[in-house]
Amino acid sequence: MNEKIVSILKTFDKSDIKNFKKFLDSPFFSVGRDLRKYYDCIIKYHPEFEIDKEKFLKKYFGKLDDEEGKQSKILRAVNSDFSKALDEYITVISMKSMNFYSNYLLIAGYSQRGLDEFGENKAEEVLSMVENADAGFIQRLQSILLKDLYRNFKSATNKNQEIYNVVESQSEDLLAFLFNFSSHMLNSLDVNSIIYNIQRNTEQLSLLMNNINFDVFLENLRTDYPNYKRIKLDIILLCALLKNKKFEHLYLKLNEVYMDTFDSLNTWSKMNYFTFVLNYYTLNLSEEIIPLKFEFIKFGLSQGLFPSGETKYVQVSSYKIFMLAGLHANDTEWTEKYIEEYLEKINPDIKNNMRLYSYAYLNHYKREYLESINFISEFKFENEVFTYDMKLMQLKNYYELAKDSGSYLESLNYSIDAFAHFLKENKKVSESYKIVGREFIAGLKLLIKARLSPINKDEKTDLDYSMEKFISETKNLWLISKMKELL
Numbered sequence: 001m002n003e004k005i006v007s008i009l010k011t012f013d014k015s016d017i018k019n020f021k022k023f024l025d026s027p028f029f030s031v032g033r034d035l036r037k038y039y040d041c042i043i044k045y046h047p048e049f050e051i052d053k054e055k056f057l058k059k060y061f062g063k064l065d066d067e068e069g070k071q072s073k074i075l076r077a078v079n080s081d082f083s084k085a086l087d088e089y090i091t092v093i094s095m096k097s098m099n100f101y102s103n104y105l106l107i108a109g110y111s112q113r114g115l116d117e118f119g120e121n122k123a124e125e126v127l128s129m130v131e132n133a134d135a136g137f138i139q140r141l142q143s144i145l146l147k148d149l150y151r152n153f154k155s156a157t158n159k160n161q162e163i164y165n166v167v168e169s170q171s172e173d174l175l176a177f178l179f180n181f182s183s184h185m186l187n188s189l190d191v192n193s194i195i196y197n198i199q200r201n202t203e204q205l206s207l208l209m210n211n212i213n214f215d216v217f218l219e220n221l222r223t224d225y226p227n228y229k230r231i232k233l234d235i236i237l238l239c240a241l242l243k244n245k246k247f248e249h250l251y252l253k254l255n256e257v258y259m260d261t262f263d264s265l266n267t268w269s270k271m272n273y274f275t276f277v278l279n280y281y282t283l284n285l286s287e288e289i290i291p292l293k294f295e296f297i298k299f300g301l302s303q304g305l306f307p308s309g310e311t312k313y314v315q316v317s318s319y320k321i322f323m324l325a326g327l328h329a330n331d332t333e334w335t336e337k338y339i340e341e342y343l344e345k346i347n348p349d350i351k352n353n354m355r356l357y358s359y360a361y362l363n364h365y366k367r368e369y370l371e372s373i374n375f376i377s378e379f380k381f382e383n384e385v386f387t388y389d390m391k392l393m394q395l396k397n398y399y400e401l402a403k404d405s406g407s408y409l410e411s412l413n414y415s416i417d418a419f420a421h422f423l424k425e426n427k428k429v430s431e432s433y434k435i436v437g438r439e440f441i442a443g444l445k446l447l448i449k450a451r452l453s454p455i456n457k458d459e460k461t462d463l464d465y466s467m468e469k470f471i472s473e474t475k476n477l478w479l480i481s482k483m484k485e486l487l
Contacts, residue, residue: 002079006049008086010041016093023089033081100130100139104146111149120153137181176227179234180272183211186241187276210242230269231263237276252279255296271305275318282321287477294329297322306342314345316354320386323358327365328477335362353380360393363432369397384428388437391419395444396478404454409452415440436476443470443479450486456476 012020024036030382041060045051057071058064065071080445101127110119123146129141147170154163160202176316214235236257254277262270263476281293300306306318319342326335339358346354376394381387385401398412423437449455450463467483474480 002083004083005042005079005086006051007014008090010047010049011047012043017046019093019307020086020089021266023092024085033078035082035085038078038082100142101125101131104142107146107149111152116153116156119149120157123147123150123153124339137177137184139175140177144170144177147173172227176231176234179238181229183234183237183241183276184272186238187279190241190279195296206242209238214239223446229257229264233257233261233273237273244413255292267305268304274300274305278321286475290325290328293327294331297325298334309417313347314342316350316386318390319346319354321356323361327361330365335365352356353382353386357386357390360390364393364397364400367400369400372397384426385433388433391415391422392437392440395419395440399444399482401449402448406452409448412448416444440476440479441485443474443476447472447479447482447486452481 021036021039024039030397041049041056048447054064057075060075061071063071095105103122107119107122107126110116110122127143127146127150130139130146147166151163151166151170154160154166182205186209189205208213218232220234221228225231233254240254258273258277261273265273269322278293278296281296282288301322305315306322322342323335323338326332326338339355339362343351343355343358356375356379360372360379363369363375372393376390376397379390381390394415398408398415400410415436419437420441423434429437442470446463446467450460450467454465463468464487468486471483
């Protein structure tokens with residue numbers, strides 16, 4: 001059966017099943033082929049949709065396909081029309097659920113028809129709603145555009161004396177949007193370029209922002225300005241992302257400014273800025289940062305900031321960061337509770353793989369290394385980043401086991417070769433990940449030689465020197481801790 005149709009219908013709840021039938025019954029929306037019979041046939045397979053094509057053909061047409069495949073050809077045409085109807089239904093339902101967008105289109109319609117008083121009144125009502133709503137980037141930008149219509153209505157209804165206030169408000173919104181969205185984009189570029197092997201062909205946004213005198217801007221920004229704290233937070237965030245020399249060490253102030261601004265932010269903004277601060281902690285992991293990051297994450301969870309509510313499922317990258325924070329802080333009890341609660345909020349298509357991933361990590365930190373290996377053995381190596389993590393975890397498990405039993409040394413060496421091959425052959429893994437991975441292998445080989453191989457006194461002296469040098473150059477806390485055990 002058509003994969004797109006099945007995927008969409010799997011998301012249907014009881015309300016959707018009834019409403020889509022009404023949608024197909026409506027001659028306004030359903031133009032052309034009558035799709036009601038097809039819908040009645042296919043919806044009976046809800047929710048699993050395990051459909052045998054021949055049985056479906058017999059059920060829909062009353063007979064099997066003929067020698068020329070006539071019924072199959074007709075079914076392909078019906079599938080095409082039905083797919084379009086599903087898209088239209090999703091569009092209509094989305095519009096009904098998104099009050100701002102529905103109202104924006106209504107106001108634009110008033111403008112096109114010259115209904116200026118109606119448009120002005122409705123624009124005032126909607127803009128008032130936006131001021132008090134948890135609005136995301138797109139809605140904020142849409143409100144800037146809505147004020148263009150609002151300004152036109154003021155002009156058309158002879159209220160020119162009020163236009164200045166609208167334009168001033170619009171310029172303030174644009175400024176806040178520019179700083180906030182720029183930091184969001186720069187942060188995303190930075191994080192993704194580190195994780196994935198992405199060739200960045202332009203630095204235009206960085207160039208623009210680096211040439212704005214933010215220090216002068218902050219000096220002259222009125223402290224009584226309505227959005228002063230938020231603008232200050234945006235500037236600090238931007239300067240930190242751009243590594244602006246005039247604003248050195250501002251990341252250290254980022255958490256402090258965020259907390260100071262927290263109560264003035266709506267839920268969406270709280271989550272957005274929370275992500276920025278968390279990314280700093282994630283990219284600057286050290287022994288001193290670990291407890292700060294863990295406390296910050298627990299604060300975010302206590303405030304209900306995860307997930308943000310804009311998406312149906314929890315993002316696996318955020319889920320991973322939160323889980324690892326608990327493990328790095330050696331709080332396996334908290335982490336186990338976290339896994340149990342938040343696995344239920346993962347997309348069902350990847351939920352089981354994330355369960356295997358989570359318990360592979362958890363069991364390693366609980367020193368149940370064979371259990372960890374068992375979870376890794378069932379893990380599907382699909383996503384490059386999570387595959388990287390699991391292969392690294394496999395090495396750590398075998399090293400710990402080999403410390404107590406030499407029988408695991410062969411498995412450890414085999415896993416090292418497999419990981420090295422993965423780093424060499426996988427083109428999607430970023431160069432920074434490959435560098436860190438090769439460094440890990442080099443450090444692990446030093447550990448194996450020092451801990452698991454027979455060495456004389458002179459060799460031990462040389463190894464101790466090599467490990468001390470390695471510790472001074474690496475940021476890998478696991479390797480540092482294991483080498484310190486031997487020194």
